[in-house]
Amino acid sequence: MKKTVEILGISFFHTTREELKDIILQRAVRGEKCFIVTGNPEIVMHAKKNPEYLHVIRSADYVIPDGSGIILASKILKRPLAERIAGFDFMGDMLRIAAERSLSVYLLGAEDAVVKTAAANIQKQYPNIRIAGFHHGYFDLRDEEVARRVVAASPDFIFVALGFPKQEIWIHRYLPMFEKGVFMGVGGSFDVLAGKAKRAPEFWRRLNLEWLYRLIQQPSRWRRMLALPEFVLAVLKERF
Numbered sequence: 001m002k003k004t005v006e007i008l009g010i011s012f013f014h015t016t017r018e019e020l021k022d023i024i025l026q027r028a029v030r031g032e033k034c035f036i037v038t039g040n041p042e043i044v045m046h047a048k049k050n051p052e053y054l055h056v057i058r059s060a061d062y063v064i065p066d067g068s069g070i071i072l073a074s075k076i077l078k079r080p081l082a083e084r085i086a087g088f089d090f091m092g093d094m095l096r097i098a099a100e101r102s103l104s105v106y107l108l109g110a111e112d113a114v115v116k117t118a119a120a121n122i123q124k125q126y127p128n129i130r131i132a133g134f135h136h137g138y139f140d141l142r143d144e145e146v147a148r149r150v151v152a153a154s155p156d157f158i159f160v161a162l163g164f165p166k167q168e169i170w171i172h173r174y175l176p177m178f179e180k181g182v183f184m185g186v187g188g189s190f191d192v193l194a195g196k197a198k199r200a201p202e203f204w205r206r207l208n209l210e211w212l213y214r215l216i217q218q219p220s221r222w223r224r225m226l227a228l229p230e231f232v233l234a235v236l237k238e239r240f
Contacts, residue, residue, distance in 0.1 A: 002062075005079045007070060008044050008234055009054065013062045017085045020064065021093050028094075028103060028156050028182050035060045035171055036184040038087030040067030041231035043164050048234070053165050056172040064090065069228060073235040088189050094157050094182065099126035106150055108170075109137035109161030110190040117194035137162045147174040158183045161190045 004011035013020070027034045037043070037060040047054040057063060065071055066087040074081040098105050105122070107115050119134045132155035139146050141162075147170075150158060158181050160167040167185030175183065191197035 005074050005077075005081050007073050007077065008048055008231075008238065010039060010044055010047060010057055010063055012039060012065050012070065012074070012081055014081055015064075015085075016082045017090065017093070020062070020085060020090070021097070023062075024094060024182055025097050025101075028097060029101060031156075031180040033175065033178055033180055034062070034182045035175060036090075036182065037063045037168060038066035038085075038090070038185060038187070039063045039070060041069040041073075042227045043168075044070070045227040045231050045234070046165055050165070053169070056165070056168050059172055060168075066090075069231060073231070076235050076239050078239075087184070087186060088192065091159060091184065091186050091189055094184070095122060095126055095129065098157055099129040102128055102130065103156035104130035104132035104154070105157040105159065106132045106153055106155035107134040107159055107161070107190060108146075108150060109135075109159075109163075109167065109186075110188075110194075111138070112136040114190050114194045114196055115161075117196075118190040121193055121195070132156075141166060141170055141173070144174075147177055150174075151177050155181055157181065159186045159189070160184070161186045161188065163187055 003014040005014050024034065037057055039057070043057065047057045064085040065074070065081050066085060068084060071081055071084050095105065097103065107119050109115065110118070115134045115136055119131050122129060123131055132153040133149070135146060135149060160171055160183065162170060162185070164185060164187065171183045171185065188197060
């Protein structure tokens with residue numbers, strides 16, 4: 001039975017990155033279906049305000065703590081999580097698993113040129129990986145034809161880069177159509193893989209300031225950052 005830590009109504013998987021890698025490896029090799037959510041304060045607050053999205057998040061097999069704010073909240077609530085598991089890093093783990101086991105991946109999301117370049121760069125970095133296919137993210141979420149294309153490709157890993165809440169909603173809506181596949185929403189990861197955007201340097205990540213680096217790079221994100229103080233206040237309220 002998996003151990004979880006509840007933060008504002010969402011159960012985060014209490015595990016290490018290495019343990020999670022082993023779990024996902026086994027599920028992928030067995031051809032099982034699996035839905036991973038990379039939870040951060042923005043996602044938690046959006047779910048808190050939107051019951052339908054909360055239902056989507058709660059339907060996931062694993063909600064992992066992607067964000068130092070989640071780790072801080074778990075400590076404030078006296079239920080500390082094992083460690084932060086950054087979504088981008090864990091996507092890299094799954095790409096390595098796919099390459100080592102000759103499994104296939106599908107990339108869904110971002111601009112057409114970006115997803116094409118991301119797929120080409122992944123293939124270059126992991127020659128043994130199988131790219132089952134890719135599709136840009138500019139489509140109506142209700143367009144079932146896109147989901148049918150992904151199903152037909154029969155991928156082992158499906159990375160969805162539509163940004164939250166769209167990526168989680170898409171996975172939840174179409175997961176029943178699939179017989180297998182590890183699904184994870186990966187936000188802007190394709191931009192980084194394609195070289196369009198830069199990830200925060202290691203120094204910033206060690207200081208848990210990746211969010212600030214991204215804000216400096218993309219000032220338009222400031223509205224989304226408003227969720228952070230709201231999140232902290234909600235956690236403190238729950239604690240005291």
